[in-house]
Amino acid sequence: MSVHKKVKANGDISWQVRYRVAGQNRQQTLVTKKQAEAFDGSLRMKRLTGEMAKIDAGKRLLYEFGEEWWETVSGQLATATRVNYSNCWNNHIMPFLGELPLREITPREIERWQSDLARSGRSNPTIKKAMQTLQTCLQKAVVWGEIQVNPVRE
Numbered sequence: 001m002s003v004h005k006k007v008k009a010n011g012d013i014s015w016q017v018r019y020r021v022a023g024q025n026r027q028q029t030l031v032t033k034k035q036a037e038a039f040d041g042s043l044r045m046k047r048l049t050g051e052m053a054k055i056d057a058g059k060r061l062l063y064e065f066g067e068e069w070w071e072t073v074s075g076q077l078a079t080a081t082r083v084n085y086s087n088c089w090n091n092h093i094m095p096f097l098g099e100l101p102l103r104e105i106t107p108r109e110i111e112r113w114q115s116d117l118a119r120s121g122r123s124n125p126t127i128k129k130a131m132q133t134l135q136t137c138l139q140k141a142v143v144w145g146e147i148q149v150n151p152v153r154e
Helices: 033-049 052-056 062-076 079-097 107-119 124-143
Strands: 002-007 013-021 024-030
Touching: 002 033, 013 033, 024 033, 033 052, 062 079, 062 124, 079 107, 079 124, 107 124
Parallel strands: none
Antiparallel strands: 002 013, 013 024
């Protein structure tokens, strides 16, 4: 991790922090040296506490995570449960939340989703089944270290 001064062609100055996560070079550009040094310090602390590996946690889109989750659980489910989860996933979860990064699925976003389902004419039992399906998926995201808490439980 290091802080570097960058002078643009127009004379403006910015500060760049360079670091590595999971073997990949990264950089963050900040306006002031103080901000850059603070960011660099936070990265150093994350490295010391073992949190550096989690810096990208939650960036994956729900549909991407859902594919991996489905591969691991679908063979373990009873036929009726597999059909129910599949229907809920394809008809009620993916159209509303599929393109969101996991870290952006918050309890507030879940409430909006529930309201959208109700406004679009889904019944309460259907909404409940969709919530259960999403909660099961996101609980696995917690277990696998993708997110810190399950927003559906909150």
